[in-house]
Amino acid sequence: QLQLVESGGGSVQAGGSLRLACAASGRGVSIYAMGWFRQAPGKEREFVAGISRSGGSKIYADSVKGRFTISRDNAENTVYLQMNSLKPEDTAVYYCAGSSNVVVPIASTSSYDYWGQGTQVTVSS
Numbered sequence: 001q002l003q004l005v006e007s008g009g010g011s012v013q014a015g016g017s018l019r020l021a022c023a024a025s026g027r028g029v030s031i032y033a034m035g036w037f038r039q040a041p042g043k044e045r046e047f048v049a050g051i052s053r054s055g056g057s058k059i060y061a062d063s064v065k066g067r068f069t070i071s072r073d074n075a076e077n078t079v080y081l082q083m084n085s086l087k088p089e090d091t092a093v094y095y096c097a098g099s100s101n102v103v104v105p106i107a108s109t110s111s112y113d114y115w116g117q118g119t120q121v122t123v124s125s
Contacts, residue, residue, distance in 0.1 A: 002026035002114050004096045009119030012086055016123070020081040022096030022116055031098040033105045034072060034079045035112060038092035038121075045095070049081060050105025059105050064090075086123045093118040 008020040024031055035050035049060045049070035058070055067086075072079040079096060097112035 002031065002098065002100075004098055004114055004116035006094065006096050006116040006119040009094060009121045011122040011124065014087055014123055014125050016086050017082070017084045018086065018121060020083070020094055020096075020119060020121075022079045022081075024077040024079075024098060024114075031077075031100060031114070033099045033102045033111070035097045035099075035105055035107075036070060036079075036081045037095045037097060037109065038090075039095070039118075040092040043092075045109055047107035047109075048094070050107060051079065052104050057104050059107060061107070083121070086121075088123045088125045090121060091123050092121060094121050 003025050004022055006022050032053045036048040037045050038048050039045040047061050051058050051070045051072050055072050067084050069082040095118045096116040098114040100113045102111045
């Protein structure tokens with residue numbers, strides 16, 4: 001079984017930065033595409049960013065383009081989300097997701113088999 005564990009969330013003022021990390025652990029499972037999603041109170045979970053297994057293909061939600069950067073270190077089985085110029089509307093629980101069969105990143109929750117427990121990001125104005 002595979003486990004995804006997020007870290008790096010916290011509280012920051014608008015304009016600040018945070019870096020989220022998601023570490024994958026487990027045996028017998030290969031993770032291909034990985035992604036970050038977020039869910040604000042009272043709202044549905046939404047796609048933030050995705051990355052292919054090689055790291056060569058990345059996609060972003062329009063709301064975070066130019067501010068967020070996704071990357072991964074396959075040697076460390078870790079995916080990162082660098083968040084700059086944070087806004088109050090970025091406040092949400094951020095979830096890491098991994099797919100065992102999709103190679104390229106897809107902006108749909110149904111494409112991902114494994115999910116982390118989430119980490120809270122709070123941006124104050």
